[in-house]
Amino acid sequence: MNGARAGIVPNRAAITFSIMLATIMRGLDNTIANVALAHMQGSLSASREEIAWVLTSYIVSVAITMPLSGWLAGRFGIKYVFLFSVIGFTAASALCGAATSLSQLVVFRVLQGIGGAALVPLAQATLLSINPPERHGHAMAVFGTGTVLGPIAGPALGGWLTDAFGWRSIFYINVPFGIISALGIAYFIRDNRRAHSEGFDFFGFATLSLAIGAFQLMLDRGAVKDWFASTEICLEATIAVLSLYLLVVHTATATDRSFLNRDLLKNLPFVAGTVLIFFIGITMNGTLALLPLMLQELLGYPVLTTGLVTAPRGIGTMIGMFLVGRLINHVDVKLILTFGLTLVAVGLWQMTHFSLQMGEEPVILSGLVQGFGFGCTAVPLNLIALSNLPRQILTQGTAIRGLMRNLGGSVGIPVLVTQLADNTQIVHARLVEYLRPDNPLARTPLLGAPYSLTEPHGLAALNAEVTRQASMVAYIDDFKLLMLVSLAAIPLVLLLRRRRAPAAQPVAAD
Secondary structure (H helix, E strand, C coil), X not given: CHHHHHCCCCCHHHHHHHHHHHHHXXXXXXXXXXXXXXXXXXHCCCCHHHHCXXXXXXXXXXXXXXXXXXXXXHHHCHHHHHHHHHHHHHHHHHXXXXXXXXXXXXXXXXXXXXXXXXXXXXXXXXXXXXCCHHXXXXXXXXXXXXXXXXXXXXXXXXXXXXXXXXCCHHHHCHHHHHHHHHHHHHHHCCCCCCCCCCCCCHHHHHHXXXXXXXXXXXXXXXXXXXHHHCHHHHHHHXXXXXXXXXXXXXXXXCCCCCCCCXXXXXXXXXXXXXXXXXXXXXXXXXXXXXXXXXXXXXXXXXXXXHHHHHCHHHHHHHHHHHHHHHHCCCCCHHHHHHHHHHHHHHHHHHHCXXXXXXXXXXXXXXXXXXXXXXXXXXXXXXXXXHCCCCHHHHHHHHHHHHHHHHHHHHHHHHHHXXXXXXXXXXXXXXXXXXXXXXXXXXXXXXXXXXXXXXXXXHHHHHHHHHHHHHHHHHHHXXXXXXXXXXXXXXXXXXXXXXXXXXXXXXXXXX
16 A cells, blocks of 8 residues: 555545445444343343343453454554454354354354454554545544444444344344455455564463453353352452463563553553543443343333434534544643543433433433543543553554453443342342331232232232332442442543644544
8 A cells, every 4th residue: 555655545435435334333333232132131041140241252352352453464464454354253243143042142242352353443554554644634534433433323223123123133234244345355455464573472462361351251250150159250260360460470571572561551641541441441331231221121112212212322422522623722631531521420420310210311311411421532532641652652552542441341341230130139128128018008009909918910010010120229329330430530630641742643532
């Protein structure tokens, strides 16, 4: 793609279409599966904790694989890594749709995450390489639109597909678009491979991956295995701690290049921004995992309605990114970030007032507010955290931040789901204490049909309603926890500082 420097790239429009199709497809998969979780749960006979593995397995595989994308592209060329990533993602999507058990679906989601990890960074790199410097702003605008379009359309599209064709269709929909994207990449993108001797710290990468994988298994299976009463959980915890220890020692003593560059760890704005993106990953992915289940399980929303009422969250994000793009050079970035995180907390505070009697308006309004807040944090957080890094470690810094954002989601979801199950049981037990014959409020006419303390069908109906009420309280407790996480992240903004002469090249949103 050397012609990019001269502004002459054959088939630039076709290349852009092909890679943006892959980017949108990858973005859709970040949200499209959330609204179908309840249908998957029933079809695969999975518990609430187990079905969350469908989300966390994908997120953690993306997190682990993403840092490899830059090295692979340099080693084998962007074209071939991009092509095989699209093929792998498409094939894994088809396998997900054909899965007949939860274990199969989780394994295929891991493969899907491995295939999709490189799509976004390679799409960004390709757009920059096929456009001359004066068109980089336009290229990043196209890229930003593509990355936002997927999450916006995901809930509504997922709801419609699940309602019309079943949950398997949300994976099969990737197949035709993946084939078109792969053909475009294979035909239009030139091979720009340049073999280089740049090393990659495979020991550091392996220890980090093993630590994350073992820790994730511990979180995902802890509630099912009764935590540390289980030999499996103890073994996974031991592997995670030992791998993390080896990574720390290796990073501190390595004489050549290490996976976690020590210069990154010495850069306070980068470290603060990375921790901040971890918290944002918790709140963003945690909310998207909990909300569709709550709407379908407790409020009885059809899957299509669930998708439609959650879609405004993505619209709010797009509006926020658009406005921040116009304000970023005129308003202090710290103020924008603080404002965005505050709006996220406000949106979550609104969600703590959800009830079983509410309509659709609170869901839509809180989604718009929270989405707008996320939109206000995306671009400025990348700019302020990465603009301080020397160019030679910028790529590694971007990869680490992407890993931490995904890790926040993969850690946050099982913690929230476990707390949801535990709190449901606790609140259920407390409510049942008052349902006894000597309580005047538990007698007719106050306790009328279909509820009864004496008839079997009345007891079953009463228990179902108590469970429903207890689950609503548990969901609200989770939303409160997410609100506190958002508020706790705000002080980290004070540790960020923007370089006085930021790089001319735009920094895309995560």
